[in-house]
Structures are given as structure tokens and as C-alpha cells.
Amino acid sequence: MNLKQLSKRLNLSQTTVSRALNGYPEVSAKTRQRVIEMARELGYAPNQQARRLATGKTMAIGHVLPRSPNEMLNPIFMEFIAGAGLVYAKYGYDMMISVVPNDNEEAIYQEIAARKKVDGIIVHAPRKDEQRHKLLKKLGIPFLMHGRITGAEDETSWVDINxxxxxxxxxxxxxxxxxxxxxxxxxxxxxxxxxxxxxxxxxxxxxxxxxxxxxxxxxxxxxxxxxxxxxxxxxxxxxxxxxxxxxxxxxxxxxxxxxxxxxxxxxxxxxxxxxxxxxxxxxxxxxxxxxxxxxxxVGEAGQRAAQLLIKDLIDQGDPDHRVTHLMEADLILGRSTGPAPQG
Amino acid sequence: MNLKQLSKRLNLSQTTVSRALNGYPEVSAKTRQRVIEMARELGYAPNQQARRLATGKTMAIGHVLPRSPNEMLNPIFMEFIAGAGLVYAKYGYDMMISVVPNDNEEAIYQEIAARKKVDGIIVHAPRKDEQRHKLLKKLGIPFLMHGRITGAEDETSWVDINxxxxxxxxxxxxxxxxxxxxxxxxxxxxxxxxxxxxxxxxxxxxxxxxxxxxxxxxxxxxxxxxxxxxxxxxxxxxxxxxxxxxxxxxxxxxxxxxxxxxxxxxxxxxxxxxxxxxxxxxxxxxxxxxxxxxxxxVGEAGQRAAQLLIKDLIDQGDPDHRVTHLMEADLILGRSTGPAPQG
DNA sequence: CGGAGCTTTCAAAGCGTTTTGAAGATGCAG
DNA sequence: CTGCATCTTCAAAACGCTTTGAAAGCTCCG
CATH class of the missing domain: 3.40.50.2300 (Response regulator)
Structure with a gap:
């Protein structure tokens, strides 16, 4: 079922059907109603690839997960991603994840950019001599860091805890x-x-x-x-x-x-x-x-990060815009602390 | 940089350039060489969305991660996914992950199918009264289960341990x-x-x-x-x-x-x-x-599953083809066991 | 009744690839 | 030099959508 077939069934042009489904105002209420009902009945949803090509928006966010040298996969990633994923779902974005050996992360970014695979990227776990932000800036992809880069706090967008x-x-x-x-x-x-x-x-x-x-x-x-x-x-x-x-x-x-x-x-x-x-x-x-x-x-951080990336960076469309969010951590008293024993 | 511009620079048709890059035989060796060099120089890579539309293949695999009622996210997912991700990277596939509340998983599958978002799906953690495989079969998407479904072992493809x-x-x-x-x-x-x-x-x-x-x-x-x-x-x-x-x-x-x-x-x-x-x-x-x-x-299981899904189900293109892989678990002696104390 | 001003609908052009069907070179035998 | 097969290359169609610019259908007032 594609747009052509659907519009034929409705005796309407593809234009009208497309507009009806996408909520454009220049469609009469009854027509829109008719279109929506028929679409639901036939289980029509626009082909994502075609829409992406037509709009130039991928509606996808990329995450690159490097495996550290000892093959360790950080559980914090997953929790963060799960949080971000909820926000992506809310706004209709897809989450694209690349698991890469630590050494060719750069090549992956190049490819993602050249092939226009995503509208934005979240960068994880900045290191001591972080360079990824420079590459991404050069590539012109909106991105947001999970964690600040010491010395470059003012050059990137980030979500971090204090x-x-x-x-x-x-x-x-x-x-x-x-x-x-x-x-x-x-x-x-x-x-x-x-x-x-x-x-x-x-x-x-x-x-x-x-x-x-x-x-x-x-x-x-x-x-x-x-x-x-x-x-x-x-x-x-x-x-x-x-x-x-x-x-x-x-x-x-x-x-x-x-x-x-x-x-x-x-x-x-x-x-x-x-x-x-x-x-x-x-x-x-x-x-x-x-x-x-x-x-x-960190799940909340993921939600926050996703929200900011989509709403403040991608939707805004201004490549020089920056946004940051610093989360404070609560000190919570549990059962594992007490006064120092008297030696 | 797109195909049109690239071919203009080369004084070649888009056809020839495309064929040269995709390894078709009807291009002379020198021409191919010239094209490849120029593409590298200009950093050209075909737009993924356009290619997807043209070929009808998304080169993407979907994973749906349900959050259980108590918001628990299974760490096993991550390890599995990391393994699968390595294989996806190897074959040029993207990994698309959807994090969803447990209750509307079905709607997600419907949408993924209607919008043609992926070429195949890996289904996680089959439950007691599993139904997802029926839906997916009806939707006609190639899929593979991580874990068997009791009573339907012969109806689906799966990777599982004994x-x-x-x-x-x-x-x-x-x-x-x-x-x-x-x-x-x-x-x-x-x-x-x-x-x-x-x-x-x-x-x-x-x-x-x-x-x-x-x-x-x-x-x-x-x-x-x-x-x-x-x-x-x-x-x-x-x-x-x-x-x-x-x-x-x-x-x-x-x-x-x-x-x-x-x-x-x-x-x-x-x-x-x-x-x-x-x-x-x-x-x-x-x-x-x-x-x-x-x-x-479980990381190995992920690799296996990805491999089978891509090579045996998607590439084969036969919707009725089934493939299964049962992994045996080794019993490994550690320091946590000894003879029962004499009561 | 004519036309201005809306509302509603449409045909067609694009998006950037791949792929089809055909044409232009080139080479070689006759 | 012709003719035919073999390499190369190409123009154009197709993929399924969105969007542009124009046309058709109304309403309403002079």
C-alpha cells in the first residue's frame, strides 16, 4: 500500500492525501476525515525512506558506542540510551546505534555524515584528549556531548553532572x-x-x-x-x-x-x-x-540530552547555537556510612 | 557532494559513476580507477536515503527493547546488541533500536512494517504466551528470535542456548x-x-x-x-x-x-x-x-543471530525459510563450589 | 451576473540514487 | 572499407514521498 494506490482508492490526488495526513490546513475537514479513515483501514503509513529523501530529514539520531580496549561495554551507555530512546519515540525519531572498535570511530562519523544517515549525534564519554567534537563541527552535524570536554566547555553543547x-x-x-x-x-x-x-x-x-x-x-x-x-x-x-x-x-x-x-x-x-x-x-x-x-x-540525562538535541539544535537549525545542561547530584544518606571508628 | 556533481566533475554519466563505485563489471578498469579516486578525494558517498529508496533495501535491522513493568532494563540486551552490532557493521547494516513501554510493542512492529523501516528484526526475550512471532509472520518481515518459543520451536528462526x-x-x-x-x-x-x-x-x-x-x-x-x-x-x-x-x-x-x-x-x-x-x-x-x-x-549469541538473520533470511529472500542455532553451555569449575558440609 | 477573494484540489517537479534499454566506441574478420 | 560482435558509456525511468505553483470550485458582494 503506497500513496498512489491510496489516493486512487479515494479518488483524490496524492497531494491532497499527503497533506491531509500531515495536518496541513488547506484540506477540508471532511476530506481529511475520509483520508485518515481510509488510511487506517488499509494500514497505510508513508514509506520512511521516500519521506526522508523528499524532506531531507532522516528523523534519526546516531549514537556511536566504542568498545574500550578490553572489550568492556559500559552499562551506563545502555541506561542513557534507554532514556534517550523514550524521547526519540515521543518525537518520532529513530535511534541508530553503531558499535565500533575504539580505533576507527572517526571513519564512522565521516561515513554517517557523507551518507546523511542521521539528523544529529550524541557523543558519549569524552576522554582526556578529546577530538571528536572538532571533527563533528567540521562535518556540520548537530551534536551534543554526554559529558563536558575540559578546556572546550564553551565550544560544544552538552549535558553533564557536576x-x-x-x-x-x-x-x-x-x-x-x-x-x-x-x-x-x-x-x-x-x-x-x-x-x-x-x-x-x-x-x-x-x-x-x-x-x-x-x-x-x-x-x-x-x-x-x-x-x-x-x-x-x-x-x-x-x-x-x-x-x-x-x-x-x-x-x-x-x-x-x-x-x-x-x-x-x-x-x-x-x-x-x-x-x-x-x-x-x-x-x-x-x-x-x-x-x-x-x-x-543517567537515564534522565539521556532524556534531557535527547530533548535538547532535537528541540534546541536540530529543530532550530542554527549550526552555531549551543545549549548546555548541568545536573546536580543529590547526596543521599544510606546505611553504608557512619562515624569513623576511634583508633 | 552528490552523484550528479561528481559525474559532472568526471565528465561521465551518473550511470557509469554509480556502476564504477558499486563494482559492476561493465566499466573499464581505468574509468573505475578514476572514479574511485575522485570520489575519495571529494569525500563522496551515496546518500543513504536515496539509495534505500532506489534499491528497496534499507540495510537496517531493528531491535525492539521493551521496558519491563518495573522499568528494569536487561543488561543482557546490551551485551547481545553489542555482539550483533559488530556483525551489522561488517556487512554495512545499520542497527535501529526502539525503546518502548511494554504494552505497545505491537504498534511499533506495525509501524516499522508499514513504513518499511528495516529489512529484518531480532525479537528479544520470548515470554510464556508469546505472540509477537505471529504478528511478524503476518507482516512478512524476516525475523529471528533470541530464545525459543515453547510450542512454536518449529515455526520460527531462533538462536538459543540449551x-x-x-x-x-x-x-x-x-x-x-x-x-x-x-x-x-x-x-x-x-x-x-x-x-x-x-x-x-x-x-x-x-x-x-x-x-x-x-x-x-x-x-x-x-x-x-x-x-x-x-x-x-x-x-x-x-x-x-x-x-x-x-x-x-x-x-x-x-x-x-x-x-x-x-x-x-x-x-x-x-x-x-x-x-x-x-x-x-x-x-x-x-x-x-x-x-x-x-x-x-550472549555477545556471541548476538553475533550469531545477526549473521543468520542477514545471510540466511534476508539475503535468501525466502519468507518460509527457517534457521536455528542451539548453543551449548560449558560447565566451568570456579571457586564457589565444594562438597556439601556434613550435617 | 461577474468577478474578487477564499477554499479546496491537482498535475508535475523535485529529492539522490539504481537500473533499464539503447546508443556510441572499438576491434577484428572478411 | 564494411559489418558484426564486444566493450563502454549514456539518457531516462523508477523508487514513494513532499512541495510548488497553478487551476478549479465556492461564496459573497456590488
Missing amino acids: NRQAFERATRFLLDLGHRRIGFLNGNEEMDFAIRRREGYVNALQNAGCPVDPDLMHSSEMTEPLGTQFAINLLRSSNPPTAFLTSSITLAIGAESAATSHGLEVGKDISIVTHDDVISFLPNSGEYPHFTCIRSS | NRQAFERATRFLLDLGHRRIGFLNGNEEMDFAIRRREGYVNALQNAGCPVDPDLMHSSEMTEPLGTQFAINLLRSSNPPTAFLTSSITLAIGAESAATSHGLEVGKDISIVTHDDVISFLPNSGEYPHFTCIRSS
């Missing part, structure tokens, strides 16, 4: 409870967000006149076993921490299992504060959640 | 170690895969003449806290299990933390066997992995 402040606050919270040795299990510090988090941690320590011990700091992919491993190393050391600050729930679970296997009671003998991205299958909810956390839903 | 046998084997393994009370933490038994797993568990018990106690069986979303919760309930009961069989690594982590907090040493006082989908951020690898497991990579 990582530095959140981690500073969390660290201060632990300091206020009397903890002086706080193990820090961070994400991969090749990533921009992880750098900011470390800065927050270090700032809080320095402001409190607390020494900054590099031995207490760890940076790696955020997996549970790696969390366990580093936490165990620390607990076995001669001068173990009384608290952990972790960059993800998975790391926190790792730290907890390390502590427990060391015979420590979490929330009493040792405290844990974690960042909580609100990953759906790693819930940390309820009125009194398991982990004390700095919480900021 | 769930029943794997869980039977795992249970027998625990029985052989002397365990008689085995707690079973299963996934949501609205799902086909979970039903098969329970059958495997029950079969093994019955074959061994071991009583089947419904109190030992639990079915829920596969999250860590739910695993902890049910494991704790069991351990507190008057007749606690000496082993757990779990349907996912997250449930196993939950069970482990429950056991540990009960003062039990995993692998000695209590055994845990889990299914391991090989989720990248929940690694359970190494020569002597943390959990004894039945392992089957």
Missing part, C-alpha cells in the same frame, strides 16, 4: 564523620568525568587540611572484581582506610564484599559512599538505601 | 557433591528461558530421587538486591540450603553477599553455581573463576 562538586561534597561528608583516610575507587582516568571526580576528592581533602595519599587512589574500569581487588589491597595495608568513596555501584559492591570478607561491618567499621547512576538492574533505592550515595540518574 | 540441559547439568553437579537442598534463584518465570531452566533444575532433582521443595525456588527480575533478599530468607529458614543455583551473575553476587553476611564461607560452607552470560562489566573469568558457572556468551 562531578567535581558532587565528589567534593561526598568527601567532605566523610571527613565530617571523622574519616581521615578515605580510599578512592575511581573510573578510568582517561575519561574526563573521572578526572573531575578526582579533583573533587582532592579538593575536599586539601580544604580540610587532610593529606592526599596517592596510595589511597585507584583508577580502573568500573567493575565489581576490580573494586574488590583494590579494596582488599588497601585493607591489607599497614595503614588501611576507614572509608571508601567509589565512582559506581559496581565498584561499591566490590568494596563491600572486600570489607565483609575482612570481617568489617559496613556502616560501622567502615563507611562506603558511592556515586549512583541509577542503573536499573543495580538498584540502590528505598527510603534508606543500601549505600549512601551521590545520585544522579 | 537452558534445560545446562541447568540440569549444573544441578546434577551440585547433587554429585552431596548437596540435597539447593536454593534456586531463577529469572522471571514469565520468560520462556526461565521456565526451561526450572525444568532442568527439577528434572535433575527428580532423577536423583531428591525431593523438590517449592520453598527453595525463587523467581524474580535478576538483580543483586533481590538475590540477596531471597538468599537471606532461605538461610534464615529452619532447613537452609547448602547450595545455590542462580540464573545470573547479579543474582549470584546477591547470594554471595547474603551468605557472607551470614558468616558462611562460599565454596566451603555453601556452594554457588550460576549461569554466566559473560557480561563484560560483570566478569567471571580467569583460569579459576570466582563462580562455578554454566557459561554461554
Whole structure:
């Protein structure tokens, strides 16, 4: 069933049928009604490819997911994408995802641009020496970053959380409870967000006149076993921490299992504060959640990002327009923290 | 840069340029060379939408991800998709993902079909009373299921693991170690895969003449806290299990933390066997992995599924052709199992 | 009743490819 | 030099829609 056949059935021109279905005003109410009914009856919907070609709009947004060197796929991606997907559905956009080895991400962007596959792109996980935004700017595709690029905050559109402040606050919270040795299990510090988090941690320590011990700091992919491993190393050391600050729930679970296997009671003998991205299958909810956390839903960030990209960048059509959104993270008290034990 | 401009620059017709780029034989070698070079130089790649319209092929595969009632997003999806994505990239296919509320999945399929958005679809997570395959068959879209549909195994194409046998084997393994009370933490038994797993568990018990106690069986979303919760309930009961069989690594982590907090040493006082989908951020690898497991990579399943869908269903073009692939799961010995303690 | 001013409808041109059917070169035998 | 087969190349149609510019059908007033 295509437009031609449908209009023949209705004894109308393709123009009129098309306009009736797309809500143009120059169609009489009865005609529109008739068209809509017949279209529903025959299950007609315009061929997406033809429409794309005719309008020059693809109604699709692209996401490029690089697999990190160790084949690790970030669960945060998925949660973000799920959020964004809801907004895409709302506005009739499709979501196109490319999974690529980390090294030829650039080629993918080139191709997407040349073939005009999408109307906009969301760029994930900016790194330390981020370059993708330059390429995309050159290619002229509207794009929005999930996370800021240090040094280029004013050149791109982004949605981000206030990582530095959140981690500073969390660290201060632990300091206020009397903890002086706080193990820090961070994400991969090749990533921009992880750098900011470390800065927050270090700032809080320095402001409190607390020494900054590099031995207490760890940076790696955020997996549970790696969390366990580093936490165990620390607990076995001669001068173990009384608290952990972790960059993800998975790391926190790792730290907890390390502590427990060391015979420590979490929330009493040792405290844990974690960042909580609100990953759906790693819930940390309820009125009194398991982990004390700095919480900021990455699914919400995805929704926000999608909304801004579509409405403020694509629909606006101004290639120089910028839009940013900084999300604050709440510090939520859970059962994993308490005053530092008196040594 | 489009075909018209490119061919003008080359003093050739669009036909010839198109043929040169698409590898048709009726173009002289020198001409082809000249065309290819110029195309590269000018960064030309055919507009995807135009090509789709002209060829009638979208070169895209669709995935519909339903959010379950409690907003839970299955991490297994992501791993599967990542695997499939690699194969799509290899064959020049795009991956289109729709995130939808659980209830209007059907409408999405209708629309995808009517608008001709994709060449094929992969259907995730068949349920107990699965109906989607009937709709898709009616719509005439090539599709492949990730997981079988009980009672319709012969009507659809699918890629699946031998769930029943794997869980039977795992249970027998625990029985052989002397365990008689085995707690079973299963996934949501609205799902086909979970039903098969329970059958495997029950079969093994019955074959061994071991009583089947419904109190030992639990079915829920596969999250860590739910695993902890049910494991704790069991351990507190008057007749606690000496082993757990779990349907996912997250449930196993939950069970482990429950056991540990009960003062039990995993692998000695209590055994845990889990299914391991090989989720990248929940690694359970190494020569002597943390959990004894039945392992089957869902990422590999994704690759397989993509390959079969493209090569055997779409390329073949025969709507009645069926293809299936059953993956066996290895039972891998880890550190979480040991002989049943003598009571 | 004629025509201005609306409303409603239409035929045809585009969007950028691929593909069809035909024509223009080229080569070689006669 | 002609004629025929073989390579190359081409102009134009097709894909299914949206959109432009024009025409047809009304209404209403002088």
C-alpha cells in the first residue's frame, strides 16, 4: 500500500492525501476525515525512506558506542540510551546505534555524515584528549556531548553532572564523620568525568587540611572484581582506610564484599559512599538505601540530552547555537556510612 | 557532494559513476580507477536515503527493547546488541533500536512494517504466551528470535542456548557433591528461558530421587538486591540450603553477599553455581573463576543471530525459510563450589 | 451576473540514487 | 572499407514521498 494506490482508492490526488495526513490546513475537514479513515483501514503509513529523501530529514539520531580496549561495554551507555530512546519515540525519531572498535570511530562519523544517515549525534564519554567534537563541527552535524570536554566547555553543547562538586561534597561528608583516610575507587582516568571526580576528592581533602595519599587512589574500569581487588589491597595495608568513596555501584559492591570478607561491618567499621547512576538492574533505592550515595540518574540525562538535541539544535537549525545542561547530584544518606571508628 | 556533481566533475554519466563505485563489471578498469579516486578525494558517498529508496533495501535491522513493568532494563540486551552490532557493521547494516513501554510493542512492529523501516528484526526475550512471532509472520518481515518459543520451536528462526540441559547439568553437579537442598534463584518465570531452566533444575532433582521443595525456588527480575533478599530468607529458614543455583551473575553476587553476611564461607560452607552470560562489566573469568558457572556468551549469541538473520533470511529472500542455532553451555569449575558440609 | 477573494484540489517537479534499454566506441574478420 | 560482435558509456525511468505553483470550485458582494 503506497500513496498512489491510496489516493486512487479515494479518488483524490496524492497531494491532497499527503497533506491531509500531515495536518496541513488547506484540506477540508471532511476530506481529511475520509483520508485518515481510509488510511487506517488499509494500514497505510508513508514509506520512511521516500519521506526522508523528499524532506531531507532522516528523523534519526546516531549514537556511536566504542568498545574500550578490553572489550568492556559500559552499562551506563545502555541506561542513557534507554532514556534517550523514550524521547526519540515521543518525537518520532529513530535511534541508530553503531558499535565500533575504539580505533576507527572517526571513519564512522565521516561515513554517517557523507551518507546523511542521521539528523544529529550524541557523543558519549569524552576522554582526556578529546577530538571528536572538532571533527563533528567540521562535518556540520548537530551534536551534543554526554559529558563536558575540559578546556572546550564553551565550544560544544552538552549535558553533564557536576562531578567535581558532587565528589567534593561526598568527601567532605566523610571527613565530617571523622574519616581521615578515605580510599578512592575511581573510573578510568582517561575519561574526563573521572578526572573531575578526582579533583573533587582532592579538593575536599586539601580544604580540610587532610593529606592526599596517592596510595589511597585507584583508577580502573568500573567493575565489581576490580573494586574488590583494590579494596582488599588497601585493607591489607599497614595503614588501611576507614572509608571508601567509589565512582559506581559496581565498584561499591566490590568494596563491600572486600570489607565483609575482612570481617568489617559496613556502616560501622567502615563507611562506603558511592556515586549512583541509577542503573536499573543495580538498584540502590528505598527510603534508606543500601549505600549512601551521590545520585544522579543517567537515564534522565539521556532524556534531557535527547530533548535538547532535537528541540534546541536540530529543530532550530542554527549550526552555531549551543545549549548546555548541568545536573546536580543529590547526596543521599544510606546505611553504608557512619562515624569513623576511634583508633 | 552528490552523484550528479561528481559525474559532472568526471565528465561521465551518473550511470557509469554509480556502476564504477558499486563494482559492476561493465566499466573499464581505468574509468573505475578514476572514479574511485575522485570520489575519495571529494569525500563522496551515496546518500543513504536515496539509495534505500532506489534499491528497496534499507540495510537496517531493528531491535525492539521493551521496558519491563518495573522499568528494569536487561543488561543482557546490551551485551547481545553489542555482539550483533559488530556483525551489522561488517556487512554495512545499520542497527535501529526502539525503546518502548511494554504494552505497545505491537504498534511499533506495525509501524516499522508499514513504513518499511528495516529489512529484518531480532525479537528479544520470548515470554510464556508469546505472540509477537505471529504478528511478524503476518507482516512478512524476516525475523529471528533470541530464545525459543515453547510450542512454536518449529515455526520460527531462533538462536538459543540449551537452558534445560545446562541447568540440569549444573544441578546434577551440585547433587554429585552431596548437596540435597539447593536454593534456586531463577529469572522471571514469565520468560520462556526461565521456565526451561526450572525444568532442568527439577528434572535433575527428580532423577536423583531428591525431593523438590517449592520453598527453595525463587523467581524474580535478576538483580543483586533481590538475590540477596531471597538468599537471606532461605538461610534464615529452619532447613537452609547448602547450595545455590542462580540464573545470573547479579543474582549470584546477591547470594554471595547474603551468605557472607551470614558468616558462611562460599565454596566451603555453601556452594554457588550460576549461569554466566559473560557480561563484560560483570566478569567471571580467569583460569579459576570466582563462580562455578554454566557459561554461554550472549555477545556471541548476538553475533550469531545477526549473521543468520542477514545471510540466511534476508539475503535468501525466502519468507518460509527457517534457521536455528542451539548453543551449548560449558560447565566451568570456579571457586564457589565444594562438597556439601556434613550435617 | 461577474468577478474578487477564499477554499479546496491537482498535475508535475523535485529529492539522490539504481537500473533499464539503447546508443556510441572499438576491434577484428572478411 | 564494411559489418558484426564486444566493450563502454549514456539518457531516462523508477523508487514513494513532499512541495510548488497553478487551476478549479465556492461564496459573497456590488
